[in-house]
Amino acid sequence: MKTRIVSAIIAFWFVWATAEGLQVQSQTVRPSAPSSKLSDLEAAQNAANSKPGPRSLPARDIPVPDTVSPELASAIAWPYRLPNWNANPKSAAEWNKLVADLAAVAAAAQPAIREKLGVKLETAMMGGVKVYILTPKEIPPANRNRLLIHVHGGGYVYNPGEAGTQEGALMAAYGGFKVISVDYRMPPDYPYPAAMDDAMAVWKAALKMQRPANMAIFGTSTGGGMTLAMVLRAKQEKLPLPGAIAPGTPWSDLTETGDSYKTNEWLDNILVSYNGYLARAAQLYANGRDLKDPQLSPIYGDFHGFPPTILTSGTRDLFLSNTVRTHRKLRQAGVEAALQVFEGMSHAQYTLSPYTPESKEVFTEIARFFEAHLGE
Amino acid sequence: MKTRIVSAIIAFWFVWATAEGLQVQSQTVRPSAPSSKLSDLEAAQNAANSKPGPRSLPARDIPVPDTVSPELASAIAWPYRLPNWNANPKSAAEWNKLVADLAAVAAAAQPAIREKLGVKLETAMMGGVKVYILTPKEIPPANRNRLLIHVHGGGYVYNPGEAGTQEGALMAAYGGFKVISVDYRMPPDYPYPAAMDDAMAVWKAALKMQRPANMAIFGTSTGGGMTLAMVLRAKQEKLPLPGAIAPGTPWSDLTETGDSYKTNEWLDNILVSYNGYLARAAQLYANGRDLKDPQLSPIYGDFHGFPPTILTSGTRDLFLSNTVRTHRKLRQAGVEAALQVFEGMSHAQYTLSPYTPESKEVFTEIARFFEAHLGE
Numbered sequence A, B: 001m002k003t004r005i006v007s008a009i010i011a012f013w014f015v016w017a018t019a020e021g022l023q024v025q026s027q028t029v030r031p032s033a034p035s036s037k038l039s040d041l042e043a044a045q046n047a048a049n050s051k052p053g054p055r056s057l058p059a060r061d062i063p064v065p066d067t068v069s070p071e072l073a074s075a076i077a078w079p080y081r082l083p084n085w086n087a088n089p090k091s092a093a094e095w096n097k098l099v100a101d102l103a104a105v106a107a108a109a110q111p112a113i114r115e116k117l118g119v120k121l122e123t124a125m126m127g128g129v130k131v132y133i134l135t136p137k138e139i140p141p142a143n144r145n146r147l148l149i150h151v152h153g154g155g156y157v158y159n160p161g162e163a164g165t166q167e168g169a170l171m172a173a174y175g176g177f178k179v180i181s182v183d184y185r186m187p188p189d190y191p192y193p194a195a196m197d198d199a200m201a202v203w204k205a206a207l208k209m210q211r212p213a214n215m216a217i218f219g220t221s222t223g224g225g226m227t228l229a230m231v232l233r234a235k236q237e238k239l240p241l242p243g244a245i246a247p248g249t250p251w252s253d254l255t256e257t258g259d260s261y262k263t264n265e266w267l268d269n270i271l272v273s274y275n276g277y278l279a280r281a282a283q284l285y286a287n288g289r290d291l292k293d294p295q296l297s298p299i300y301g302d303f304h305g306f307p308p309t310i311l312t313s314g315t316r317d318l319f320l321s322n323t324v325r326t327h328r329k330l331r332q333a334g335v336e337a338a339l340q341v342f343e344g345m346s347h348a349q350y351t352l353s354p355y356t357p358e359s360k361e362v363f364t365e366i367a368r369f370f371e372a373h374l375g376e
Helices: A002-018 A022-028 A038-048 A070-077 A092-117 A159-175 A194-206 A222-236 A277-286 A322-330 A359-374 B002-018 B022-029 B039-048 B070-077 B092-115 B161-175 B196-205 B222-236 B278-288 B322-330 B355-373
Strands: A027-033 A055-057 A061-062 A119-126 A129-136 A147-151 A179-182 A214-222 A244-248 A307-312 A335-344 B030-032 B055-057 B061-064 B121-127 B129-135 B146-149 B178-183 B215-220 B242-248 B309-314 B337-342
Touching: A002 A307, A022 A214, A038 A322, A061 B039, A070 A359, A070 B092, A070 B309, A092 A119, A092 A159, A119 A159, A119 A194, A129 A159, A129 A194, A147 A222, A147 B196, A159 A214, A159 A359, A179 A194, A194 A222, A194 B242, A214 A222, A214 A359, A222 A244, A222 B030, A307 A322, A307 B196, A322 A335, A322 B337, A322 B355, A335 B322, A335 B337, A359 B322, B002 B222, B070 B355, B121 B161, B121 B196, B129 B161, B129 B196, B146 B196, B146 B222, B161 B355, B178 B196, B196 B222, B196 B242, B215 B222, B215 B355, B222 B242, B242 B355, B309 B322, B309 B355, B337 B355
Parallel strands: A147 A179, A147 A214, A214 A244, A244 A307, A307 A335, B146 B178, B146 B215, B215 B242, B242 B309, B309 B337
Antiparallel strands: A055 B061, A061 B055, A119 A129, A129 A179, B121 B129, B129 B178
């Protein structure tokens, strides 16, 4: 074993020493940071970045940060999620099996999570769509006439049924709100616009239950993108808008557009890369439609007249750019929009790791924002 | 040439194929993204990130994003700044010469920038400290009884004299405020606490000119860190606090603590790495003092009672973590704190590239925040 490592190092050195010019080597092989002296790395990096153009980055090991809670540090240290991130089903049947298998695991975890959080789950139908009603043990008086609509994440393919309720339970518990979580239809069986039709049917039904100014819509990832698309569609259909929204790290651009799709690729341990299941799910959902249609990629829509919005992301989030681009565009449209970015967090880690202090902080901040902007 | 590249690839493949276990190879050599097929990269990354621990990243070329203005895209494409980022002077005399040389270039650019922005510069003394007074062509009526104090950036060593006034001129022009920019003393000749003593002397003098509620303090990088340290010290000395502050991508932690010191290393084309001039400047400024003293690293201070604060950063910023950690800590202390993060921006790029639409947006947003929180 040791001999092979030494041989490998020698062979590598030979390749390195005989190839011509640093630029050429950087296209073939590069020493990783830990095995190089800092001054060598510095020289190589300066040479590789001496002209205007793309940024050349060396191979690196990035330590788990010590600036987060131990619970979040452990989530950050996690390996990539397999098969979630790079799933590549070859048929509708394979998609359905994969989704069902993953959903079974996630759903099985929910009763214990709700028990720990003190949240009750009921099922119901609203506007012909299946929903879950999540009620915390205690709802503060100011929130008794308020109602939150939740749209779950999962790239438009994952998290059907109870598997999609975790974030709703967290918001109900940490925020003290009644939450209705939409179990919208998904591809391969139901591509766009089924998911949006279902979400809008629930919104229309909710308008008969509560004043729109007392309601908020929220969701993470795909749920964040759908939250934005719901407001766009409500504007278009001249429906009343919610009093506030909280798109968390929204999939606001279904194309691989935005700097962090590249800068945080391989660093984000949840999504890892656009070129895994995400790219496939986008096509599956769009079903031939232009991915830049604002109903699919709401970043291309008109944000004028949007209600107050709070956005959440993390420094390692593959969707950091989706989030900050959405924030900037909302601000440019004159919308009251708040941004919170959490240290070291990958995509949606605050919903996936329910008990970190940072997760509680995320939902508490969203709750404060809702309290400040919703009617009573 | 081509033969050598092919030999290199074959030799590499041999090493790859004969070594035992992907984990071992990832410690020695790795294929770079451009020359590997995506599926190979995916397999190598999955293997290298299959256990809890540090994140293993491949060598990569990151394209210039197309989600920013052409002007900002050109700034993002820039090579690393040499000798700024990795300067390593061996003596006080060498430091002074380097700083003077860089400052001469920056100062020479200022008259044309002010001319273009319509800003007038005057020099004055306040509390025994040299300051620059920057006045825009027009000050809106609501801002006539408002005054901004500016503390420049440059790692506590760069930008003495007129070289430090660029950000002040941008704020004066884009925001429509009168700005006083502090030309504080710096190491090697004047280490801590000279810079802070000067900044506080100007604050005390300013308190005789204007009501504190009508004044804000702002600055970027070191200027952002000093802005936070000034409020901490004003609290301690029981001086009146400003009505609002705007620490831009603050150097709130002089130690290499925070995730983006690593994740955005080599990606940020302004600071590039902590292990360049920054680490040396921190020692020079601290002059033996603990770098975690809250007057040097204000993130370790108590933010309770801070005035409303707006923070600015970019997705490629080496200080993204300094910024978001400061934001979270302010929010935890109950402070009204806004965060704005700009797509693709490296550290302080909005002050260094004065004419990008994004730079104008940064300062316009800060101005709106000041208008909302300062007395008239």
